Amino acid sequence: MKVKTNKSISLDRFINKSLYSKSSGYYMKKNPFGEKGDFITAPNISILFSEMISIWIIALWEKLKKPKKINIVELGAGNGEMMLNIIKTSNQFLFFKNSCKFFIFEKSPYLEKIQKEKLKNYKVRWLKKLIKINNSPTIFIGNEFFDSLPVKQFTKKNSIWFEKHIDISSKNKKFLEKKINIKKIEKKIGINFVKNQKFIEFSPLMIDLLKKISKIVNKKNGGLLIIDYGYFNKKMFNTLQSVKNHKKIDILNNVDNSDITHLLNYKFIEKIVKKLKLKVNGFSTQRNFLIKLGILQRAEIISKKVPFLMKADIYYRLKRLIDNKQMGEIFKVMFISNKKINFKLGF
Ligand SMILES: C[S@@+](CC[C@H](N)C(=O)[O-])C[C@H]1O[C@@H](n2cnc3c(N)ncnc32)[C@H](O)[C@@H]1O
Known part of the structure; x- marks a missing residue:
C-alpha cells in the first residue's frame, strides 16, 4: 500500500487503498473467486442462482409493461459469471432479450479483462460512471x-464521538481514534441516524451510489436489487472483517492481500431510500427469496435426467445457497424502486 502520508488515514481510505489502489490493491491484481480463491459467491456456486435472478428481472420487465428498451446493469461483476448466465437465460425469452441492453459497472480493470474474455460472445457494455x-x-x-x-x-465515549483511523507511521499498523463532530456527518448525509447509537458503521460511497441510482430510477423507472450479507436492526455494530483462503484474518497485517468486507445495515439503507424518495418494495432472506422464485422446482427439473453424482452435486450446491446455516439466512435481499412500482415477486 502506497500512501502520500506517513501518519494516519481514516478507515474508509485505508480499505479503499488496500482493495482498490491502482498498483497494489487486492481487487486490482487478483481473481479471488472460487474454491481455490479466497471466497466464493452465489453465482459461482450454482447456475440456479443466476437463473432465478434472470426470471425475477424478466418478471419486473413485464410489470413495467414490457418497455421496448431496458437497461440491465450489474454492479461489480467479479468474474462475470452472473452476467453470463443472466444473458444465457434471457436468450430463451426473445421478446425480452431484444429489449435489453446489458451493462457492467466495474472498478477493477483486472476483473474487467476477465469479464470481457468470459462475455466475448455477447453484447455487454462497461460503465465507469452510472x-x-x-x-x-x-x-x-x-x-x-x-x-x-x-x-x-x-465510536461514542463519554458523549464524545471518535472516528476510527489507522496509524501507518510504522510497520506495525494500529487503529487509532480521532475526535469528530458527528452532527456534521449527519448533516452531510441528511438523515438522523446517530441517536441511541454508541457505534456507527457505514459506507459514504454506498450513499453516493444510491443517490446516483435514485436519480435514474426516479426519472426513468426501474429499480435496484441488493443481495448481500447484512442485518435489519436499528442498532449498528462492528461487522468489519478480512477474509483470505475462506478464513477470517487480521485486517491490519494483510493489507492488499485479503478481502475486506462488512455486513450491510438494511435498516440504515431503508432510511436513505426514504430520503431519496424511493421505496423498499421487498425485504427477505436469500433462502426465502430463492425458494419463492422456484429454485427447488428448477433443481428438480435439471436433476431428473442426470447421473446420480451430478444430481448430488446440484443439491449440495443448492443447499449452500439456501441453508440457514450457510448463505440462506445471513444473505438478505432488498428490492428498492420508485414509489409507483408495486412488485413483490420473491418477497
Ligand atoms: C465481492 S465482489 C462480487 C462480485 C460478483 N458480484 C459476484 O457475486 O461474484 C465485488 C465486485 O465489485 C467491484 N467493485 C467494488 N467497488 C466498486 C466500485 N466502486 N465501482 C465498481 N465496481 C466496484 C469489485 O471489483 C468486484 O468486481
Whole structure:
C-alpha cells in the first residue's frame, strides 16, 4: 500500500487503498473467486442462482409493461459469471432479450479483462460512471457489491464521538481514534441516524451510489436489487472483517492481500431510500427469496435426467445457497424502486 502520508488515514481510505489502489490493491491484481480463491459467491456456486435472478428481472420487465428498451446493469461483476448466465437465460425469452441492453459497472480493470474474455460472445457494455445511463428504465443488480465498498466507523465515549483511523507511521499498523463532530456527518448525509447509537458503521460511497441510482430510477423507472450479507436492526455494530483462503484474518497485517468486507445495515439503507424518495418494495432472506422464485422446482427439473453424482452435486450446491446455516439466512435481499412500482415477486 502506497500512501502520500506517513501518519494516519481514516478507515474508509485505508480499505479503499488496500482493495482498490491502482498498483497494489487486492481487487486490482487478483481473481479471488472460487474454491481455490479466497471466497466464493452465489453465482459461482450454482447456475440456479443466476437463473432465478434472470426470471425475477424478466418478471419486473413485464410489470413495467414490457418497455421496448431496458437497461440491465450489474454492479461489480467479479468474474462475470452472473452476467453470463443472466444473458444465457434471457436468450430463451426473445421478446425480452431484444429489449435489453446489458451493462457492467466495474472498478477493477483486472476483473474487467476477465469479464470481457468470459462475455466475448455477447453484447455487454462497461460503465465507469452510472450517470451515463439515463435514457431508459434501468434494473440494477448488486450481488455482494455493497459489502465490498469501504466503510467509516465511529465510536461514542463519554458523549464524545471518535472516528476510527489507522496509524501507518510504522510497520506495525494500529487503529487509532480521532475526535469528530458527528452532527456534521449527519448533516452531510441528511438523515438522523446517530441517536441511541454508541457505534456507527457505514459506507459514504454506498450513499453516493444510491443517490446516483435514485436519480435514474426516479426519472426513468426501474429499480435496484441488493443481495448481500447484512442485518435489519436499528442498532449498528462492528461487522468489519478480512477474509483470505475462506478464513477470517487480521485486517491490519494483510493489507492488499485479503478481502475486506462488512455486513450491510438494511435498516440504515431503508432510511436513505426514504430520503431519496424511493421505496423498499421487498425485504427477505436469500433462502426465502430463492425458494419463492422456484429454485427447488428448477433443481428438480435439471436433476431428473442426470447421473446420480451430478444430481448430488446440484443439491449440495443448492443447499449452500439456501441453508440457514450457510448463505440462506445471513444473505438478505432488498428490492428498492420508485414509489409507483408495486412488485413483490420473491418477497
Ligand atoms: C465481492 S465482489 C462480487 C462480485 C460478483 N458480484 C459476484 O457475486 O461474484 C465485488 C465486485 O465489485 C467491484 N467493485 C467494488 N467497488 C466498486 C466500485 N466502486 N465501482 C465498481 N465496481 C466496484 C469489485 O471489483 C468486484 O468486481
